[in-house]
Amino acid sequence: AQSVAQPEDQVNVAEGNPLTVKCTYSVSGNPYLFWYVQYPNRGLQFLLKYITGDNLVKGSYGFEAEFNKSQTSFHLKKPSALVSDSALYFCAVRGEKLIWGAGTKLIIKP
């Protein structure tokens, strides 16, 4: 069965430090993987996706994610966090249909 796990409900990072938001998945076949962000009082926005090709995917707002097939992970990263990155982040995987992780609240402290 397909599944997506975001093991952390919340991640706290100091501004300027690197951030990682974790995501692991389980799907048969080749996964299509996505990250979305939901800012307060705004709709979800697409950040990036992995379909095929280079394992390191670059997306919007300076975010990137690394596809690791052996670890079945697709962690979201950013080298230097901004306070404005504070939001809710969702990982999703598409097998037969799009399955969503529970979300991780990212808090960047000044």
Add this chain to the structure above:
Amino acid sequence: GAVVSQHPSRVICKSGTSVKIECRSLDFQATTMFWYRQFPKQSLMLMATSNEGSKATYEQGVEKDKFLINHASLTLSTLTVTSAHPEDSSFYICSAADSGTSGVYEGEQYFGPGTRLTVT
């Protein structure tokens, strides 16, 4: 990028009444739209998949007679919560599938800003 609007953004209704939420793709045609419900503790629950001109596909546990979905055009889908009860109070979000230049839907969706429904 593509824009999806949702109306109303907030609605308060009395128990037993029906509420209609509209979802529009403003600058692209969406053959497929999705309706989600987001619970207070973050999780996003897919309610149904709506295809233009055909009946919606509901996820397990979602009452199709209670949550009526109509996708009458390539730019508009509506969700009607019938005979609403306080337990239907939630944040409802629609999204539209993006088939991109390839015409193949890979999974990328454009989301509306959501509708906060409160049933009193």
